[in-house]
Amino acid sequence: MPLLAPYVASRSAEQPVLRSELKIEFAPGGPRLVYRKPRPEDRDHHGNLWVRMDESADGRVQYGLMHVRRQRICMENMLCQVCGGPAGRDRDGWLFLDWRRPDSPPTWPERSITSMPPLCAEHARVSVRQCPFLRRAEYAVLRVRKPRLYGVSGTLYQLTATGWHTSDSNVLSAYGEPRLPGMLASRLHRELP
């Protein structure tokens, strides 16, 4: 069977915004990250600033790299990450595939916080057969009654004594905690309770 091109996967022609399009604004509430030319859709309901990313059907499929906007659409609207159609749901809950990561809680797969959107029934089956990540990891096919929106993750810009620095790895920012004004979000997360 040929490999699918998942809806959430980015293409090599789809590039994130250049860092030069960002600036720090010294607002009354303190410094915060903004775009030089702001658009209303740059921020979510919680006020987090999001990465802008090109959209193109050209280039090769980058299986390990999700497109920022498509990941967010799938996670927000509970759409299948492979086909973009409605995710699978029955009386036991929504269909997710999750695998154990170094930062997974000891209760895994319970209380896992994931950026992998749900799947429809057909693509959950296909993913288990095809996904190279699943071959290397301990994974679980889950039915989740209430996968609640948890927060965003992305690059954190921080003002230090030597100027602005960006975090080396993705920082998770929960909706239940104060928003980070230096956050440039690239993933929407749900908790799988």
Ligand SMILES: [Zn+2]
């Ligand atoms: Zn699907």
